[in-house]
Each structure stands twice: as C-alpha cells, then as structure tokens.
Amino acid sequence: MMTLYPHTYKDLGYDPVKDFVPVGMVSTSEVGFAIGPAVPESVGSLNDYLAWIKSNPDSATFGHGATGSGPHFLGELLGRLLGVKMVQTGFRGSQPAIVDLLGGHIPAVAAPLGEFLPHMKTGKIRVLGVTGANRSRFLTNVPTFKELHIALSEMTEWFGVFMPAGTPAQAVQQASAAMKSAVANPELVKAYAMMGMEAGWSSPEGLSDRLKNDIKRWQAVAEKIGFTAQS
Numbered sequence: 001m002m003t004l005y006p007h008t009y010k011d012l013g014y015d016p017v018k019d020f021v022p023v024g025m026v027s028t029s030e031v032g033f034a035i036g037p038a039v040p041e042s043v044g045s046l047n048d049y050l051a052w053i054k055s056n057p058d059s060a061t062f063g064h065g066a067t068g069s070g071p072h073f074l075g076e077l078l079g080r081l082l083g084v085k086m087v088q089t090g091f092r093g094s095q096p097a098i099v100d101l102l103g104g105h106i107p108a109v110a111a112p113l114g115e116f117l118p119h120m121k122t123g124k125i126r127v128l129g130v131t132g133a134n135r136s137r138f139l140t141n142v143p144t145f146k147e148l149h150i151a152l153s154e155m156t157e158w159f160g161v162f163m164p165a166g167t168p169a170q171a172v173q174q175a176s177a178a179m180k181s182a183v184a185n186p187e188l189v190k191a192y193a194m195m196g197m198e199a200g201w202s203s204p205e206g207l208s209d210r211l212k213n214d215i216k217r218w219q220a221v222a223e224k225i226g227f228t229a230q231s
Contacts, residue, residue, distance in 0.1 A: 002160075003214035007222035008068045009229045016215065020162040022207035024176045026183050027197045029157045030113045030136050031074050033062070034127040036101035039108070046128045046148055049108075050082050061087040062108040063101065065094035068229055071110035074131070074155050076225050078110070081150050101125065112157055113138060114196025131155045138196050154217065159197075160207045176204055 002016040014020075035049060038059070043052050053060040060079065064071040067090035079086025091097040094111040101109045102124050113136055119125050120139070129145045130136050131152055145152040161179060163172060182188055183201040192199045202210065222228075 004218045007219050019165050021167050022204045023161040024179045025158055025160040025202040025207045027159045027192050027199050029197045030130045030132040031071050032113045032127045032130045033110050034116055034125050035108045037104040037124050059107050060084050063089045063097035063106045064110045073221055075110040117196045
C-alpha cells in the first residue's frame with residue numbers, strides 16, 4: 001500500500017512520501033510460487049512446470065491473496081518471463097487460495113513464503129521458486145528465481161513503521177532506537193520466523209531510500225502489466 005498502490009489506484013487519498021515520516025523497517029519476507037495436487041507429481045521444477053503448462057495451456061492459471069498485490073504481479077511477470085499466458089484468480093487472502101491449491105481446484109499459487117510453511121509437511125505443496133538474493137532459511141531446498149535466471153529476485157515484501165508527517169525528529173529517533181532494540185529480541189525474531197519472516201531493522205534513512213526505490217520499481221511493473229484498481 002506504500003509502494004505499489006500509488007500506481008494502481010487513481011485517487012489513493014494519501015502520498016506515501018509526503019504524508020509520512022519513515023521510522024524504520026522491521027522485517028522482510030520472500031514471495032514464493034507453488035504448485036499443488038492438480039499438477040502431476042512428476043513436475044518438480046520450474047522447467048518441468050513450464051513444459052507441463054505448454055502441454056496443458058488451460059491449466060496455466062494461478063491464485064493469489066489480492067488482485068493488484070505483489071504476489072499477483074509476480075505470477076503475471078513469471079508467466080511473461082516464461083513465455084506463457086498466466087491467468088490470475090484473486091482470493092480474499094492467501095490462505096483461501098492455498099486451501100483451493102491443496103484441494104486441487106487450482107494448480108498454482110503465488111504468496112508470501114510464510115503462508116506456505118504451515119502446509120509443507122503435508123507434501124501436497126511444491127514451492128518451485130522464491131524471491132530474494134539468497135535461498136530462504138525456511139526452505140533451503142527451494143531455488144531462488146535468481147538462481148533460475150528469472151528476474152524476480154527483488155520482489156520481496158517488507159514491513160516498516162511510519163509516523164505522520166510533521167512528527168518531531170526527536171520522537172522519530174526515539175521510536176527508531178526502541179524498534180532497533182525490539183527487532184534484536186530473540187523472542188521477536190522467533191515469532192517472525194514462525195510466519196516465514198526475517199526480522200531486520202533499518203534506520204529512518206534506510207527505510208526512506210527503500211520506499212522511494214520501490215515506488216519507482218513498482219511503477220515500471222504496474223505499467224508493464226497494465227493493471228489498475230479500475231481495470
């Protein structure tokens with residue numbers, strides 16, 4: 001909503017740069033692309049999946065938790081980079097999409113990695129690739145898109161803390177220092193890990209740079225896909 005929505009909503013009602021003061025980033029999360037029981041068990045890699053959907057074009061569909069979200073755009077871009085038309089289906093959240101994935105009603109889902117983790121023990125879900133520069137410690141056997149030579153590594157998600165514009169600098173620095181201490185707390189690190197998220201603090205300046213860079217990056221993606229909330 002801070003970096004992608006400015007490009008998909010005609011009248012957002014707020015400016016993510018002018019109306020807020022960055023305090024700091026607190027966590028990051030990779031996004032994964034997974035297949036389920038609707039896809040033959042012999043399909044175990046992204047190359048296998050590409051071959052399968054080329055032979056079964058009606059099955060080149062994927063679900064995600066919200067239309068116009070990062071996972072939605074990841075699936076769309078993945079299809080374009082693979083040279084196939086991927087048809088998206090938006091759900092009201094990632095878990096309903098994953099329930100349909102487990103039930104064999106849809107072949108694939110794009111979602112934050114943590115959404116898949118509770119279901120991995122069933123053996124029904126196969127994550128074919130994840131975003132990020134390095135493999136996730138939560139799924140060390142799954143290659144990154146970077147390893148697969150697919151330009152999706154930067155499509156990670158993050159959570160940050162902001163204050164209203166005009167907040168005194170001293171208050172921002174105090175909050176930032178408190179956050180830095182909290183994010184280093186082993187209990188919080190463990191809690192984030194249970195959701196497939198990596199705890200990681202950044203300074204207000206670091207979050208400001210990430211915000212501005214991601215706004216530019218998502219603009220290019222939104223224009224390439226041609227999606228708006230009114231489309």
